[in-house]
């Protein structure tokens with residue numbers, strides 16, 4: 182997207198979660214994750230690209246031994262509608278026998294997280310826990326996955342900021358916005 186278009190989208194968007202609220206949610210998640218996983222030497226896998234902001238903010242708040250790697254699976258591909266999952270990169274660290282913690286920016290319909298979790302367990306992960314910065318409230322609609330740790334609950338709008346993109350832009354924003362009209 183052209184930078185002028187990105188600026189226009191942001192100017193017209195609705196702020197739904199200010200940066201301070203996001204930071205407080207990450208503080209709380211760090212405490213919950215530390216209490217649950219502090220003694221397990223987990224393998225922390227960031228789901229690219231959206232998980233990059235959350236991982237960057239969360240990892241310095243986790244004061245216990247862990248290993249990091251990433252995987253890349255995408256379903257929206259710079260659009261606002263989900264498609265089939267495309268696997269762009271597998272983790273290079275073997276997951277067999279490990280406690281794995283997946284980090285992602287958003288759990289929306291839950292299809293991405295369910296597919297990743299199933300794949301890691303099939304590869305022999307001992308357990309696979311999931312932490313998402315945000316989860317969309319789909320008004321009681323069933324989801325194939327739920328997260329073990331959830332930072333913020335968001336309305337059923339197309340959102341961006343904090344790792345989430347709008348047509349490729351604005352993953353870098355420290356607050357969360359909803360696109361006008363979506």
Ligand SMILES: O=P(O)(O)OC[C@H]1O[C@H](OP(=O)(O)OP(=O)(O)O)[C@H](O)[C@@H]1O
Pocket residue numbers: 228229230231232254255256257258259263285286287288289290291292293294346
């Ligand atoms: O719960 P779901 O409806 O499956 O959607 C959630 C997924 O959608 C986004 O990824 P996207 O496919 O946009 O890839 P990206 O992270 O590279 O932007 C987000 O990062 C999650 O991984």
Ligand SMILES: Nc1nc2[nH]cnc2c(=O)[nH]1
Pocket residue numbers: 257287289290338339340341345346347
């Ligand atoms: N950027 C972004 N990615 C998503 N993936 C699933 N839902 C969303 C959303 O609302 N915004």
